Amino acid sequence: MTCGDAQPRPTSAGPDGGLRDTAVEAVRAGALAVRDVLAGGRFDVRGKSASHDLVTDADRASERAVLAVLRNQRPDDAVLAEESGVHEGRSGVRWLVDPLDGTTNFVHGRRDHAVSVAAEIGGDFIAAAIHRPSDGEWAAAGSGDLIGSADVVGITAPPDLRRALVGVGFPYDLELRMQALSSLGRLIPAIRDFRRIGSAACDTLALVQGRLHVFVGFGLAEWDTAAARAIVPAAGGVCADLTTARGLTAFVAGADSVVDAVVRLVREG
Numbered sequence: 001m002t003c004g005d006a007q008p009r010p011t012s013a014g015p016d017g018g019l020r021d022t023a024v025e026a027v028r029a030g031a032l033a034v035r036d037v038l039a040g041g042r043f044d045v046r047g048k049s050a051s052h053d054l055v056t057d058a059d060r061a062s063e064r065a066v067l068a069v070l071r072n073q074r075p076d077d078a079v080l081a082e083e084s085g086v087h088e089g090r091s092g093v094r095w096l097v098d099p100l101d102g103t104t105n106f107v108h109g110r111r112d113h114a115v116s117v118a119a120e121i122g123g124d125f126i127a128a129a130i131h132r133p134s135d136g137e138w139a140a141a142g143s144g145d146l147i148g149s150a151d152v153v154g155i156t157a158p159p160d161l162r163r164a165l166v167g168v169g170f171p172y173d174l175e176l177r178m179q180a181l182s183s184l185g186r187l188i189p190a191i192r193d194f195r196r197i198g199s200a201a202c203d204t205l206a207l208v209q210g211r212l213h214v215f216v217g218f219g220l221a222e223w224d225t226a227a228a229r230a231i232v233p234a235a236g237g238v239c240a241d242l243t244t245a246r247g248l249t250a251f252v253a254g255a256d257s258v259v260d261a262v263v264r265l266v267r268e269g
Helices: 016-039 057-073 103-107 174-183 200-208 222-234 256-268
Strands: 045-047 054-056 078-081 085-087 093-101 114-121 124-131 138-142 145-148 165-169 193-195 214-218 238-243 249-254
Touching (some): 016 057, 016 124, 016 138, 054 057, 054 103, 057 078, 057 093, 057 103, 057 114, 093 103, 093 200, 093 222, 114 200, 114 222, 124 200, 124 222, 138 200, 165 200, 174 214, 200 214, 200 222, 214 222, 214 256, 222 249, 238 256, 249 256
Parallel strands (some): 165 214
Antiparallel strands (some): 078 085, 093 114, 114 124, 124 138, 214 249
16 A cells, blocks of 8 residues: 655654654664764674674664663553564554664675664554664654655656666575575566665665665565565555565565566566
8 A cells, every 4th residue: 555745744743753753763872872882893793593694782782772762752562672572562552673784784894784663553564763874864654754864755666667676685594595586586587677785674765765666575574674664655655565486475665566566576486
């Protein structure tokens, strides 16, 4: 479903605007924590589920900063955070927190890493924010409105699928990653080209900055796609979930005019 105006608006509107403002404050706090760790010059890096699934001091510091904002402003809300897991709540609002999406990029000194927070009620993602610490670029949504840094313009549609630039994201598991690559077999010849940024949050920023037309993410966690589920519709785009012929889950977001075709090609790939 498409909702909202593609142009950013400066003020909150409706009850979800308050959740959006909380999300914005939370990701800014997380981004500051990431920059503070980076300014220290040294940080600990460890592996998690796989040798290339990394966690650093910056992930943990960002999550503490985000949770501090949420606990201060929304103490009765539940939280699912990537590093610390489930925090129970009783309000009916659940926050999904990715404190540093693109940790491998961060470790290797690349710019594409971001803090991502989204609010969900009864399965609907109604507010979210993303902040990239490396350059301060950000986007947020609530009450169907999109706001953000100056280059946030909304979803842009290519003239046709053949001229679409598509971002792709892969799971950490190497076997599933090979399945995902195979699932792109029908899509790649049908589009202009594809890019792998290495951060679903930064792919979402690229979508609403007009730098990608579609994002396809395979085998992603809830916190990886939560912000996109609020921000992309507010930016004038659509989101879809599918299972490929090989049984791999995938998330697609972007311009309404081409998402259906991308879903079909990925499902059949």
